[in-house]
Amino acid sequence: MNFDLSEEHRLIRQTVRDFAEREVKPLAQELDEKGQFSLELTRKMGELGLFGMYLPEKYGGQGLDTISYIIAVEELARVDSSQAATLAAHNSLGIGPIYYFGTKEQKAKYLPKLCTGEHLWAFGLTEPDAGSDSRGTKTTAKLENGEWIINGSKIFITNGASELAMGAAVQTVAKTDGRERKFTTILVDKGTKGYSTVPMHGKMMWRASDTAELYFDDCRVPEENILGKVGQGSKIMLSTLDNGRLSIAAMGLGLAQGALEMAIQYSKERKQFGKEINKFQAISFRLADMATKVELARNLLYKACWLKDNKRPFGKEAAMSKLYCSEIAKEVADDAVQIHGGYGLMKDYPIERFYRDQRLLQIGEGTSEIQRLVIARQILK
Secondary structure, three states: OOOOOOHHHHHHHHHHHHHHHHHHHHHHHHHHHHOOOOHHHHHHHHHOOOOOOOOOHHHOOOOOOHHHHHHHHHHHHOOOHHHHHHHHHHHHHHHHHHHHHOOHHHHHHHHHHHOOOOOEEEEEOOEOOEOOOHHHOOOEEEEEOOEEEEEEEEEEEEOOOOOOEEEEEEEEEEEOOOOOEEEEEEEEEOOOOOEEEEEOOOOOOOOOOOEEEEEEEEEEEEHHHEEOOOOOHHHHHHHHHHHHHHHHHHHHHHHHHHHHHHHHHHHHHOEEOOEEHHHOHHHHHHHHHHHHHHHHHHHHHHHHHHHHHOOOOOHHHHHHHHHHHHHHHHHHHHHHHHHHHHHHHOOOOOHHHHHHHHHHHHOOOOOHHHHHHHHHHHHOO
16 A cells, blocks of 8 residues: 655646745735636636646646646645635536536537636536525426527536636436426537626635626527436536535645644744743644644545546545545634634634635535435445
């Protein structure tokens, strides 16, 4: 059993860490304050080759493995969750479904443009009345004269409304004969008549990521825009969420790592009763527990990635990773704020942003409750 990362993996970590420290960190607080999505940083991530990392080179990807991609998300989240969210959603929820389920023509049309950072893609699943209950989807698609006519709406969709948004894979209830209802995924390009997007503002977290509502009003797309087959929507959704859980877990791990490092650094600088606060057992033991949780999270997530790369079942481990990494992100961020004391509540200190950003991780890509349901079903088979 070898826990060492390869030289390539270590190089990817250092490259993305350098990029995050140099390009992202100086802008993170300002972008968060303004609630502003950064076109510039997104394009720079594309230039660095972070989009489509696991895609073959013929589609514009890097041909790398899952752990390479997960390390990249982790290192961005160590500095800023908003930029990590853009990367994670675009790769796992945007590019992934097209790569795994698209036709040759669809892959050739979309993937090269989505690997450059010039365009982003979204996955339209959540609706106002369909969150954890994804089968409560009300958005419909009716096949008529060689076109899908789509009506409905989606909400909380990452990468759906910015200038770079190119379109979305939309989960619908398809009606092929006016009566039969089958969950089906359809590709909708930006600019299609009847398709509109509205940015969502006023978020507590990930304020510099693009979150949108999507609307479909007699939106017509060609019949060949179907992703996979009619009725395959649930399969595509579940597969997409399995992969997406790995990237959300990576965001939790990266955020926890960043929060731990902030707490360690602060504990060396802050003095009380004439000595650094890390000299007090209450603080040093808290840091020890935080470091242990981060290490456990990393080992669990990397194992799930290893299973996926070795073409082994990984759904249970993906759910476990997403659950544990998101939960320890909450715990470690909270402990880090406690160590900072009153300063941890001030926006001048980035731990305040980390404390807010972690909160979505227990909700997005399936709540912690849903993860426990998925895990329970697996172990009780």
